[in-house]
Amino acid sequence: MIAALHTIFKKHPVICTDSRNITPNCIFFALKGENFNGNIYAEEALKKGASYAIIDEAAHQSSDNMILVENVLETLQKLANYHRHQLNIPIISLTGSNGKTTTKELINVVLAKKFQTTATKGNLNNHIGVPLTLLSMNSETEIGIVEMGANHQKEIAFLSSIAEPDYGYITNFGKAHLEGFGGVEGVIKGKSELYDYLKANDKFIFVNNDDPKQVERTQDANQYTFGSTDTSTITIQFIEANPMVHVQVKDTKIRSQLIGAYNFSNIAVAIAIGTYFKVDLSDIKDAIESYIPSNNRSQIILKESNKIILDAYNANPTSMKAALDNFSNLTDTSKIAFLGDMFELGPTATEEHQHINDYAASLQIDTIYLIGEHFNSTEDKHNNIHIYKSFESLKQNFPKVKNSTLLIKGSRGMALERILELL
Numbered sequence: 001m002i003a004a005l006h007t008i009f010k011k012h013p014v015i016c017t018d019s020r021n022i023t024p025n026c027i028f029f030a031l032k033g034e035n036f037n038g039n040i041y042a043e044e045a046l047k048k049g050a051s052y053a054i055i056d057e058a059a060h061q062s063s064d065n066m067i068l069v070e071n072v073l074e075t076l077q078k079l080a081n082y083h084r085h086q087l088n089i090p091i092i093s094l095t096g097s098n099g100k101t102t103t104k105e106l107i108n109v110v111l112a113k114k115f116q117t118t119a120t121k122g123n124l125n126n127h128i129g130v131p132l133t134l135l136s137m138n139s140e141t142e143i144g145i146v147e148m149g150a151n152h153q154k155e156i157a158f159l160s161s162i163a164e165p166d167y168g169y170i171t172n173f174g175k176a177h178l179e180g181f182g183g184v185e186g187v188i189k190g191k192s193e194l195y196d197y198l199k200a201n202d203k204f205i206f207v208n209n210d211d212p213k214q215v216e217r218t219q220d221a222n223q224y225t226f227g228s229t230d231t232s233t234i235t236i237q238f239i240e241a242n243p244m245v246h247v248q249v250k251d252t253k254i255r256s257q258l259i260g261a262y263n264f265s266n267i268a269v270a271i272a273i274g275t276y277f278k279v280d281l282s283d284i285k286d287a288i289e290s291y292i293p294s295n296n297r298s299q300i301i302l303k304e305s306n307k308i309i310l311d312a313y314n315a316n317p318t319s320m321k322a323a324l325d326n327f328s329n330l331t332d333t334s335k336i337a338f339l340g341d342m343f344e345l346g347p348t349a350t351e352e353h354q355h356i357n358d359y360a361a362s363l364q365i366d367t368i369y370l371i372g373e374h375f376n377s378t379e380d381k382h383n384n385i386h387i388y389k390s391f392e393s394l395k396q397n398f399p400k401v402k403n404s405t406l407l408i409k410g411s412r413g414m415a416l417e418r419i420l421e422l423l
Contacts, residue, residue, distance in 0.1 A: 002075070002082045005054075005067070009079065012051045015135050017128065022048040029076050030055045031128065042066055073128070080131030081162050087137055087144070092273070093163055095148040095156055095194050096171025097187060098319040099266045100125070102258070102297055103171055104147045106270035109291050113274075113283035115142040125149035130159045143277070151344065153190045160197035168198045169206040169269055173213055174318030183348075192217055206272055208265050226272035234275050236268040243300070243309070243330055247271070254285045259298050259309055261329075262322035303423050305402050307332070311409040312416040315342045317352045321359060323409050328363035332405040335365045338394075338419055340410020341372025354378045361385050365407075369394060372414055391418060398422045 009015075014026040019041035022028065028045035030038030030053060039060040042053035052065050056072045069075045084091065094103060101123050108119040118137040120129065125147040137144050148159045173188045198205050199221050207218045209227030225232045239246040239253065241261040247254050249271055256267055267288055274284040293299055301308040311323055320342060327337060337360060345352050353374045360368045361382035369386050370378070376389040388394040391414065401423060410416040 001069070002078050005075070005079055006082050006086070008052060009083070009135070013135075013138060015076070015132060016045065016050060017132070019045045019048070022050050024049040025051045027051060028053040030057075030060075030072050031076070032056075032072070038072065076131050076135075077127070077162050080134040081164070083137070084134050084162075084164060087139075087141065089137070089141055089144055090167060091144045091146055091163055091165045092167040092169070093146045093148055093160065093165035093194060094169040094171065095150065095191055096169075097174030097191065097316065098322070099171040099262070100147050100149065101313075102263065102293060103169070103266040103269060104145055105293075106266055106288060106291060107273050108145050109287040110270045110274035110279055110284050111143055111145070111277060113287050114277065114279045116140050117143050117145060119145035120147040123147065123149065127155070127159065130162055134163060148194065150190055153186065154193070156190060156193035157197065160194055164201075165194075165198065165203065167204045167206065167273075168194045169273075170194060170214060170217075171265065171269075172208075172211065172318070174316060188213065188217075195221065206269055206276070208269065210265070224272065224276050226268050234272050236271055238264045241326060241329075243326070249275075249281065249284075252281055252285055254288050256288050257292050259300060260323065260326040262319070262326060263298065301420065303420065306404050306406055306423060308406045308408060308420065308423070310417060310420070311407065312340070312414070313412060315340065315409050315411045317342060317345070317356065320356050320409060323407060324356075324360055324363055324365070327405075327407040328365055330405060334404040335367075335407070336401060336404050337365050337368045337407040338409075338416060339368065339370050339375070339407075340391075340414030340416045341374040343411040343413055345374075349374050350377050357382070357385060366404075367399075369399075371410065371416070391415070394419075395422060 012025050012027050014023055016022050016026040016028045017031050022045050028050040030042050039055045039057040042055050042060055043062055045053050054067050054072050056069050061068050108117055111117050118141040120133045126149055133146050146163045148156055150156045170191055195217050205218050205221045205223045207223045207225045208214050209225045209232040226234045226236055237248040243259040245256045245258050245263050271284055297313045299310040301310055357378045367384055371388050371394050375387055380387055408416050408419050
């Protein structure tokens with residue numbers, strides 16, 4: 001069944017999963033969720049130009065171009081895995097608590113200097129996004145780069161069984177999705193499922209030698225290491241982050257357009273992977289120096305008399321602390337932080353938000369605004385901290401801000417980029 005479907009896919013190599021975004025001659029996969037049923041829209045998809053619709057409810061089968069399967073999602077995943085085997089190319093997979101998407105983008109721009117690459121678009125990194133990424137690769141693709149996200153145990157193991165990566169990298173283990181993983185140890189176990197797959201299948205791991213937890217988890221693996229010490233396969237030195245990260249490899253200095261020392265390892269692994277795949281160092285330098293972050297990820301924005309560090313794509317206790325450390329170390333005169341709630345922390349939410357409250361107050365930051373219900377439940381005991389239960393409450397009491405450097409960071413659901421409209 002999957003082989004026959006793949007033959008159809010080769011003639012119609014575009015997958016659509018949303019009937020509102022049908023492209024001519026695509027294959028529509030009628031996925032289902034809690035609040036939608038794609039089977040209902042299969043006929044509409046064909047009328048809009050889809051060549052085939054894959055459905056799993058016989059009641060909606062009204063055309064020979066509707067292919068009835070037992071489960072549409074499972075069929076999509078099996079097709080992606082089958083396609084992955086036909087490609088016969090190296091696949092690099094990465095996961096981790098923080099920095100996945102930025103790291104993926106950096107690896108992609110570096111490898112694209114020498115190879116035809118296909119990488120995960122945006123953060124399509126789940127049980128649907130990974131199959132779609134694999135199915136977006138074609139005969140011209142020479143290296144595939146697959147980002148994997150997870151918020152519970154066994155998810156990375158499952159995604160690895162679909163993508164079957166040849167190479168892997170874990171950015172870090174942090175306090176992200178604690179609710180689903182069941183604490184930090186659960187995060188480490190869940191993310192390490194990528195290592196488990198790679199080691200079990202005698203594949204290759206890129207290891208950050210400066211991260212003891214990664215070193216510990218990869219001791220018995222085929223590996224290529226990078227870090228600031230001479231014991232690494234490739235030595236990469238951190239120069240500064242004020243605010244942009246500058247690094248050095250051999251005699252080459254690379255001046256990135258990424259802010260924050262926390263981006264050093266993201267840049268370093270892109271250099272390491274590029275070197276492993278024999279991309280010329282001058283091309284690696286050019287790729288990294290030309291990369292400009294977007295989508296609310298560590299963007300520098302100048303507005304009126306203010307400089308804004310917009311990092312409002314997501315947040316967890318680990319990434320929040322790293323952003324605050326970097327912000328505190330900046331030499332700017334007036335510094336103001338706007339911090340939004342961090343989600344998916346489960347029963348530790350109040351404790352983790354209180355830690356950030358106290359930690360932020362202890363740093364070299366003039367004024368700190370905490371926004372959201374979780375922060376509102378913390379104890380207000382610092383003179384430089386102002387707490388607002390909601391964005392609307394902040395909006396009603398928004399301060400006059402001039403000649404300052406601002407940090408804006410919070411979980412995606414807080415949408416703190418709205419602060420830009422208030423300045």
